[in-house]
Amino acid sequence: MKKTVYVAWVMFIAGCASQKPEPHFPTPPPPVPSAPAYTVKPLDASLRTRAVKELLTDVDSVDPFLRSNSIEALSDVDPADASGPVLKGLNDPDPSVRFSAAVSAGQLKLVDAYNPLRAMAYDPDLRVEAGVRFALHRLGDTRLSHDLEKLAAAPDPSVRGTTAMVLGLLKEPSATNMLMTLMVDPDPAVDIQAAEALWRLGDERGLTSLVAYSISKYSDEQIIAVRALADTGDQRVIQHVRGELTSDYIEVSLAAARSMGLLGSDEGWNVAVPASQSKDPRQRGLAALAMGAIGRSDLQEYLAPLLKDPQESVRICAATGILQLRSPSEYLSAQAAR
Secondary structure (H helix, E strand, O other): OOOOOOOOHHHHHHOOOOOOOOOOOOOOOOOOOOOOOOOOOOOHHHHHHHHHHHHHOOEEEEEEHHHHHHHHHHHHHHHHHOOHHHHHOOOOOOHHHHHHHHHHHHHHHHHHHHHOOOOOOOOOHHHHHHHHHHHHHHOOOOOOOOHHHHHHOOHHHHHHHHHHHHHHOOHHHHHHHHHHHOOOOOOOHEEEEEEEEHHHOOOHHHHHHHHHOOOOOOHHHHHHHHHOOOOOHHHHHHHHHHHHHHOOHHHHHHHHHHHHOOOOOOOOHHHHHHHHOOOOOOHHHHHHHHHHHHOHHHHHHHHOOOOOOOOHHHHHHHHHHHHOOOOHHHHHHHHHHO
């Protein structure tokens, strides 16, 4: 699930010019056991139908955070069913839902959303304005795109961070200078979003910052950074992500398992599968997302029970994971191409 709460971080290098310290080689943690061999299993059509139904139900959740996440999930893993919820979300009373719907409309290039987006161009919430400008730009209307520069300098750090995010999603190289300014923002939440956006643009200055955040003393920052490292699919980051599979924080390990899956590896299997039985709903949700990213159809038996989880947030993650699983032919072809 998306996590938007950040805390301050400090990195320092301690040393002494007058004396050379003795080298210290810490004992590395034991590696995560290898995933079991792939068992070819067809995708369960009824399970996938239930997953779609779950997400379509959750767009009407009483919790706006969950409405937002279900809209985002539908646009990502089930675009064919997403248009109705996206259009409805544009009129939601909660700004976080309107923002998610606007960004989803842009990602999908949903033509039917154009007039509603124009009508909400000056939404009371500036974060929504950033999302609307992203969507209109994606739909070919760039008349308001220059407003993103003003939003990047807004007094509210949440607006600056949101603007950094949409600039990264636009993948416009012209946004680099704005993002570099946001990379030195006094608010670390803005900094990390700018770093992720730069890395989406292929700028290694963003990568350097994300690597630093991935070893932050704050686990939430580590989770965000480890996930973001896989954004570009660049295989150079895989060794760093692999190292986080054995983090002291299970949530960080689960984020790494998901990123390894996005990078084409199933090495996070033995992190994700046990965590799917956790008593902590956040861990169960992260496990479901990791299994979806791994993509093996033989993970259906672990995801199916989570679709009946008592926590709605976990069910959204389970539905998302189920719809990300690949058919055996797709999965084996992708592995052969690596």
